[in-house]
Amino acid sequence: MPKPISSQVKTHTESEENYIKALYHLGGEKAVNNGALAHRIGAKGPSVTQAVKRLANKNLVEAIPYKGVKLTEKGTALATHILRKHRLWETFLVEKLGFGWEEVHDIAEQLEHVQSPEMVEKLAKYLGSPIHDPHGDPIPQPNGAIPPILGKPLQQFATSDTLRVVRVEDAGTDFFTQLQVLNITLGSEFTLASISSFDSSIQLRGADGTLFWLSHSMSSNIYVISL
Amino acid sequence: MPKPISSQVKTHTESEENYIKALYHLGGEKAVNNGALAHRIGAKGPSVTQAVKRLANKNLVEAIPYKGVKLTEKGTALATHILRKHRLWETFLVEKLGFGWEEVHDIAEQLEHVQSPEMVEKLAKYLGSPIHDPHGDPIPQPNGAIPPILGKPLQQFATSDTLRVVRVEDAGTDFFTQLQVLNITLGSEFTLASISSFDSSIQLRGADGTLFWLSHSMSSNIYVISL
DNA sequence: AGATTGGTTTAGGCAAAACTAAACTTTTAA
DNA sequence: TTAAAAGTTTAGTTTTGCCTAAACCAATCT
Numbered sequence: 296m297p298k299p300i301s302s303q304v305k306t307h308t309e310s311e312e313n314y315i316k317a318l319y320h321l322g323g324e325k326a327v328n329n330g331a332l333a334h335r336i337g338a339k340g341p342s343v344t345q346a347v348k349r350l351a352n353k354n355l356v357e358a359i360p361y362k363g364v365k366l367t368e369k370g371t372a373l374a375t376h377i378l379r380k381h382r383l384w385e386t387f388l389v390e391k392l393g394f395g396w397e398e399v400h401d402i403a404e405q406l407e408h409v410q411s412p413e414m415v416e417k418l419a420k421y422l423g424s425p426i427h428d429p430h431g432d433p434i435p436q437p438n439g440a441i442p443p444i445l446g447k448p449l450q451q452f453a454t455s456d457t458l459r460v461v462r463v464e465d466a467g468t469d470f471f472t473q474l475q476v477l478n479i480t481l482g483s484e485f486t487l488a489s490i491s492s493f494d495s496s497i498q499l500r501g502a503d504g505t506l507f508w509l510s511h512s513m514s515s516n517i518y519v520i521s522l
Numbered sequence: 523m524p525k526p527i528s529s530q531v532k533t534h535t536e537s538e539e540n541y542i543k544a545l546y547h548l549g550g551e552k553a554v555n556n557g558a559l560a561h562r563i564g565a566k567g568p569s570v571t572q573a574v575k576r577l578a579n580k581n582l583v584e585a586i587p588y589k590g591v592k593l594t595e596k597g598t599a600l601a602t603h604i605l606r607k608h609r610l611w612e613t614f615l616v617e618k619l620g621f622g623w624e625e626v627h628d629i630a631e632q633l634e635h636v637q638s639p640e641m642v643e644k645l646a647k648y649l650g651s652p653i654h655d656p657h658g659d660p661i662p663q664p665n666g667a668i669p670p671i672l673g674k675p676l677q678q679f680a681t682s683d684t685l686r687v688v689r690v691e692d693a694g695t696d697f698f699t700q701l702q703v704l705n706i707t708l709g710s711e712f713t714l715a716s717i718s719s720f721d722s723s724i725q726l727r728g729a730d731g732t733l734f735w736l737s738h739s740m741s742s743n744i745y746v747i748s749l
Numbered sequence: 750a751g752a753t754t755g756g757t758t759t760a761g762g763c764a765a766a767a768c769t770a771a772a773c774t775t776t777t778a779a
Numbered sequence: 780t781t782a783a784a785a786g787t788t789t790a791g792t793t794t795t796g797c798c799t800a801a802a803c804c805a806a807t808c809t
Contacts, residue, residue: 393644
């Protein structure tokens with residue numbers, strides 16, 4: 296068995312990839328400051344300063360001390376590629392393995408670090424080359440292009456509008472279980488029955504006529520289109 | 523978006539898991555010496571000595587200096603679980619994504635480190651709870667039980683036996699491409715036409731009557747059953 | 750403007766995981 | 780049975796990636 300060496304050719308560490316992801320999420324083009332990055336990563340300031348130096352050495356970011364960090368073109372390309380993997384895996388976990396929305400994030404966070412370009416494209420094909428993941432988030436394409444971001448928050452619509460849920464923000468387990476309780480999924484359709492002028496909570500009427508209220512913090516994470 | 527911290531609960535590092543895997547492969551029950559482990563992992567002696575200490579602290583192995591290392595019960599359980607993941611992922615890559623035999627090992631080596639017991643079992647179910655992977659190797663079951671190891675090397679059969687390929691050893695890319703050239707896959711059936719007394723190469727007759735020779739190094743990695 | 754506050758960076762530690770060189774066992778062979 | 784060869788461990792270094800404490804810049808508030 297001529298297989299002595301584990302021939303993994305990892306071009307980036309997981310930590311590096313996590314920083315790149317965080318920067319993309321927080322800033323995109325714009326510069327991000329140390330504190331925000333530290334909070335997002337879940338590390339302390341000095342760890343971030345240090346990590347940023349390593350990333351700068353690899354030309355993944357540009358940093359100005361005391362000012363902020365931003366992704367280079369190379370860094371942005373890496374970020375979208377990781378995001379592509381993350382969202383493809385989330386799609387796989389939900390559509391093929393039958394996981395619920397709320398369960399897939401942490402697993403996809405591990406899977407996204409697996410490095411094999413061929414696998415990513417075979418996976419995409421296997422899933423039917425989706426352009427949105429189970430939460431409705433756009434899946435970056437192989438060339439880095441980002442499909443349209445669907446919908447607007449419920450608040451931005453008016454009473455008696457007919458709406459369809461096209462995207463939900465990943466706002467933690469409690470949010471998702473509440474969605475499940477209310478039987479709201481991607482594609483659900485409602486009419487906007489009323490908006491409370493007191494706390495801006497929203498009342499919806501389901502297709503079957505049932506009425507229910509959504510708190511502001513719920514509705515601000517639900518994105519819809521008007522039909 | 524209350525998602526500041528990446529909540530990966532990794533109980534073992536990848537390096538640790540690789541050592542455990544290697545020990546299982548080399549020794550199973552028996553003790554393994556430093557050199558063999560170093561060769562298998564692709565590291566030098568001192569790195570191994572050090573790693574073994576870390577593993578011993580976690581009660582995954584028992585080590586006697588200058589004598590050897592062996593897995594504890596806990597270590598063996600971890601090893602079979604990793605092997606289960608590895609072989610399930612290989613099955614996925616071949617059967618669902620359409621990869622060839624030879625391509626999947628390195629990718630599965632990354633996927634096997636993803637830690638989510640729920641995912642492993644959903645994946646197994648999704649694949650039809652297989653007990654052998656695409657190479658014919660047994661997939662350890664959730665309780666740690668190892669399904670039967672199929673077949674014996676071609677050498678052990680006699681002229682005019684009718685045979686079916688049930689397993690191939692993972693002997694590197696060249697071996698697999700040669701199999702492909704010869705159109706040999708799991709389930710292929712042959713009769714053993716002759717055995718060279720000179721170099722113990724083997725001549726097979728395919729179902730369609732075609733005759734061809736296999737070198738000893740090829741045939742020793744092909745496992746068959748007699749029909 | 751000057752001082753206090755807040756955010757950032759440097760300095761110095763620690764653990765994992767690899768390495769080389771040197772010391773130390775164990776085995777083999779004269 | 781002792782000496783050389785082979786294999787293993789210790790000692791000390793490196794890099795990644797995190798930490799705390801202390802120093803340092805920047806922005807605000809009186």
